[in-house]
Every structure is written in C-alpha cells, then in structure tokens.
Amino acid sequence: MIYKNIRKAIFMTRPNRFIAHILLEGKEEICHVKNTGRCKELLTPGAEIYVQEFDETKRKTKYDLISVYKGRRLVNIDSQVPNKLFREWAERNQFFGEDATIRPEFTYGQSRFDFYVESGARKILIEIKGVTLEEHGVVLFPDAPTQRGVKHIQELQQALDKGMEAYLVFIIQMQGVHYMSPNWRTHPAFGHALVQAEQAGLKIMALDCQLGEDWIEAREFVEVRLGNF
Structure with a gap:
C-alpha cells in the first residue's frame, strides 16, 4: 500500500483520542490520529512522525498521523x-x-x-x-x-x-x-x-x-x- 503526500513532522501532544498537535516545518498544526488505542509508548513528545497531507477544505484537519519512530523502529499506527x-x-x-x-x-x-x-x-x-x-x-x-x-x-x-x-x-x-x-x-x-x-x-x-x-x-x-x- 502506498501513501501519497507524506510529510515528516514532530509529535507534540495528544489532547484526545482523535487529535494530535504536531510541529511541521516549524509551525504547529492539528492532526487526525487514525488509531483510537492508547499508543502511549509511541506518541511521546518529540517523537519523529510521518503524516499524510490532504486538501483541508474537505476535512476538519489537513493531516492524518500515519507512522512514528520508536527509537530506530518505524511503526505504522493507521488502524484502517x-x-x-x-x-x-x-x-x-x-x-x-x-x-x-x-x-x-x-x-x-x-x-x-x-x-x-x-x-x-x-x-x-x-x-x-x-x-x-x-x-x-x-x-x-x-x-x-x-x-x-x-x-x-x-x-x-x-x-x-x-x-x-x-x-x-x-x-x-x-x-x-x-x-x-x-x-x-x-x-x-x-x-x-x-x-x-x-x-x-x-x-x-x-x-x-x-x-x-x-x-x-x-x-x-x-x-x-x-x-x-
């Protein structure tokens, strides 16, 4: 499976199951988390993540959180x-x-x-x-x-x-x-x-x-x- 429009970012916080605050090219953005699990060991402040960018006019958020590095291990957290x-x-x-x-x-x-x-x-x-x-x-x-x-x-x-x-x-x-x-x-x-x-x-x-x-x-x-x- 191929993801289009992937961007590298930094995870900041997750105020609820569905939303994360991320840092992308020095700017704070809101990102949809495609996994309702806890993922506490993965989504830690400062973690390197990859997000998929979409046309924001058709969505509540412009980005989906797809994967995250845990140390040197890349983990996909897309529950779909x-x-x-x-x-x-x-x-x-x-x-x-x-x-x-x-x-x-x-x-x-x-x-x-x-x-x-x-x-x-x-x-x-x-x-x-x-x-x-x-x-x-x-x-x-x-x-x-x-x-x-x-x-x-x-x-x-x-x-x-x-x-x-x-x-x-x-x-x-x-x-x-x-x-x-x-x-x-x-x-x-x-x-x-x-x-x-x-x-x-x-x-x-x-x-x-x-x-x-x-x-x-x-x-x-x-x-x-x-x-x-």
Whole structure:
C-alpha cells in the first residue's frame, strides 16, 4: 500500500483520542490520529512522525498521523490499513486457494467480521487485529482492554461449532519482532478467550509488515505464543 503526500513532522501532544498537535516545518498544526488505542509508548513528545497531507477544505484537519519512530523502529499506527494489507497478502499468496471469494464486512451472529471467504466447500470467517504495541521485541495485543475483541473471539468459536472455519489474524504494523503474545497484563480475559478458542479449532496467525515512510506491506509469519508469560 502506498501513501501519497507524506510529510515528516514532530509529535507534540495528544489532547484526545482523535487529535494530535504536531510541529511541521516549524509551525504547529492539528492532526487526525487514525488509531483510537492508547499508543502511549509511541506518541511521546518529540517523537519523529510521518503524516499524510490532504486538501483541508474537505476535512476538519489537513493531516492524518500515519507512522512514528520508536527509537530506530518505524511503526505504522493507521488502524484502517490492516484489513487492506491482509487482503492484499491473501490474494497475492492465494492463501485460501486460487478461486477463493473474499467478501469484506460480513455480519454473522451479533458481530460484523472483517472478511468472509468461500473456497470450494470451505466457509471461513476472519477477524483482523492491528498490532502496534512492542516491548523488547515482543508484540502484544491489546494495548487496552477490549470487550469487543473478546466478543469477536467467542462468536468465532460459535462459528466453529457450526462447521465453519475461523481465523484471527494479527497484522503487526512493524518489522523485526521476535514473537507475538496476548497482553495478559492488560486484559487477561482476552488471553483466556483466545486460548479457549484455539483449543476449539480457531486458527491464529500473525504477519509482520515491511514498511517505509510512505508504504507498507504484509510479509512474513510471526510466531504466536499464547502462554501467560
């Protein structure tokens, strides 16, 4: 995926989930944050960031915050990109078969899942989660309690009971990590639900991304460790 009109800036403050104050070419600007997660370890005063510039006459803000450097590691925090990356990756690698039909935004039970796939007799539900939290080379999800995430896992498990396949895919929006794990410290209920569903047949995958200042692409499998470390 390619981003157009990327500009380098400096992060200043984040007064709420949706807005950041940034410094761009010596001028303070207001920027939309495309991630409602906490991102506290990323969005620190003085951090180098990359923003996408738009025509301000059509928007409330002129810029979207796309990525941020954490030390030497560039992390994409665009919460709208993981679904696009997974679909590109699945189609490029024919992961579900050459003739698979991939439908986005599929309602099943009481939830809307990111994808529904049919491939021959296979019927597959897929939920995608973007991951931006990294500690010492280990990536963790979630970065804040997510009852919605637990509900998704439970309904994927119900789909398994009815003969469907189900995947939970973590798109790690960075590269060079060791492994991925549920964030037991932040939301143990999510970890327990994930372990239970995996034992029932849920397929859990994690993919890292290669990225630059104006592009990102899902690439390689990353090991998932479910144990409570």
